[in-house]
Amino acid sequence: MEFKKIDNKKFFNGLETGTIIDSTFFEEVKVEDKNVGIIRFKPFKDLDFIECGFSTRLGGVSTGVSESMNFCLDRGDSRENVLENFRIFSTAINTDINHLVISKQTHTTNVLYVDESNAGMGLVSQRNYDNIDGLITDKKGLCLVTAFADCVPVIFIDKKRHVIGSAHSGWRGTVGNITKNVIEQMGQKFGTKAEDLITFIGPSICMDCYEISEDVADEFKKAYSSKEQEYILYDKKNGHYQLNLQIANYFNMLNAGVKASNINVTDICTCCNKDLLFSHRATNGKRGVLCNFIYLK
Numbered sequence: 001m002e003f004k005k006i007d008n009k010k011f012f013n014g015l016e017t018g019t020i021i022d023s024t025f026f027e028e029v030k031v032e033d034k035n036v037g038i039i040r041f042k043p044f045k046d047l048d049f050i051e052c053g054f055s056t057r058l059g060g061v062s063t064g065v066s067e068s069m070n071f072c073l074d075r076g077d078s079r080e081n082v083l084e085n086f087r088i089f090s091t092a093i094n095t096d097i098n099h100l101v102i103s104k105q106t107h108t109t110n111v112l113y114v115d116e117s118n119a120g121m122g123l124v125s126q127r128n129y130d131n132i133d134g135l136i137t138d139k140k141g142l143c144l145v146t147a148f149a150d151c152v153p154v155i156f157i158d159k160k161r162h163v164i165g166s167a168h169s170g171w172r173g174t175v176g177n178i179t180k181n182v183i184e185q186m187g188q189k190f191g192t193k194a195e196d197l198i199t200f201i202g203p204s205i206c207m208d209c210y211e212i213s214e215d216v217a218d219e220f221k222k223a224y225s226s227k228e229q230e231y232i233l234y235d236k237k238n239g240h241y242q243l244n245l246q247i248a249n250y251f252n253m254l255n256a257g258v259k260a261s262n263i264n265v266t267d268i269c270t271c272c273n274k275d276l277l278f279s280h281r282a283t284n285g286k287r288g289v290l291c292n293f294i295y296l297k
Contacts, residue, residue, distance in 0.1 A: 001026045001037065001058075004272045006206045008265060011244060015231070016260040019043050023267045024203070027053075029092040034059045036069070036092040037276070041155075041200045043264040049162050051143075052294040053093045054153065054202055056276050060085040062288060070278070070288025071147060077288065086123060093293055095143050097123055100293075102145045105168045106131045109176040111185045115139050134167030134182050138190055143295035149278040150210075150270050152245050153202030153292045154179050154253075158192045166294050171212070174245055175219045179252035194257030199264065201253075202292060205281060206269035207234065207244035217241040224251060 008020040019042055027038045037058030044052050060069030061084050066077045069089065073082050086097050101114045102122030111134035114121075119142060121127045135144040136156075144166040146153060152174065156165035165182045167173070186192035217233055220243070224232055228251050234242040246265055253263045270290070274282035278290050 001028070001276070003268050003276060005267045006269050006272075008267060011207060011231070011247060012265070015250070017250065018261050018264040020265045021267060023264055031059070031088050031091045034088055036088060038092060039203060039268065041202070041264065043198060043200060044157065047157060047159065047198070049297055050157060050164065050294060051093055051095070051297060052155065052292070054292045055089055055290045057278060057288070058276070059088060059092070061088075065283065065286040066288035071291045072289035075288065083123070089293070090143070095141070095295060099141055099295070100143045100145050101135065103132050103135055103147065103168060104130050105133045105147060107170050107172040108133050109173055109178040109181050110134065111136060111165070111167065111178065111181045113137065113185065113189055114142065114144070116142060118142070133169075133173055134165060134178050136163065136165040136182060136186055136189065138163040138296070140296045143293055145291050145293055147289045147291050148202075148204065148270070149280045149287055149289050150205040152204040152249050154182070154249055155200045155202060155292065155294060156182055156186065157198045158186060158190065158196055159198055160196045161190050161192060162296060163190045163192060164294055164296060166292055169245070169249055171216060171243065171245060174248045174252065175223045177223075177252050179249060180256045183256045183258070195259055197258050198262050199253055199258055201246050201249050201263070201265045203266050203268040203270055203277060203290070204245060205271045205279065206246070207242050209269060209271035209281060210243045210245065212241050212243045214239050214241070217243070220248065224248065
């Protein structure tokens with residue numbers, strides 16, 4: 001499977017990071033008669049205490065604009081299809097739907113600690129939480145699920161304490177710095193130190209594809225230094241800007257104390273790969289939803 005890759009060399013010129021080139025690899029897992037497409041993150045490959053996979057459009061049962069591995073329940077797809085997609089993908093990553101806990105995303109910066117009492121919430125049982133865009137846990141086997149269709153997945157692994165976090169960071173979550181909230185809550189709950197984190201900024205819309213209006217750009221000008229803005233915003237001189245959400249999240253991690261060498265950045269744009277990934281921008285909102293799945297073994 002060939003994805004169109006982001007030229008991160010031009011965007012990150014002069015910035016230290018972990019992996020930004022060849023940061024992902026594609027895997028197909030056979031589940032019954034389905035070839036399930038999974039994007040894996042190379043920096044996590046040798047961490048034998050976690051399982052992490054990002055979905056593609058491949059291997060599900062949904063049809064139409066949601067074809068085929070769709071995880072969204074509120075865009076016209078049937079509940080039966082979505083449940084079956086979750087079952088198939090869960091099998092592909094060696095878990096099951098009763099072990100999933102799904103965020104309730106509303107573009108907030110709210111982060112929730114979850115444990116075994118939350119297992120299945122958002123799918124096989126009702127949530128006892130709302131307005132939650134980030135999840136953290138230290139419980140083995142509890143799979144954190146966060147959803148995307150251009151917004152940025154931000155993923156956190158404490159390699160010393162074996163705890164994890166996963167968050168959804170759209171432009172509002174990025175300006176509001178959900179990344180900092182995740183790291184602070186991991187510190188308060190588990191004693192996590194930012195310098196011990198391995199992080200990944202996952203498949204999301206790239207700067208070349210993401211045009212914004214001046215009012216949104218103004219929010220980023222308030223939140224970031226003038227030097228940071230040089231990387232984050234490109235002024236088109238017509239009241240519009242190109243926005244690099246991935247680099248904005250990079251600065252959020254760096255400013256929260258994550259080592260630059262431990263900040264790993266995607267080489268896949270959802271909008272550039274609309275046939276393989278769901279993209280809100282590329283389809284004018286006619287799409288399904290991708291998910292990131294991560295759990296401690």
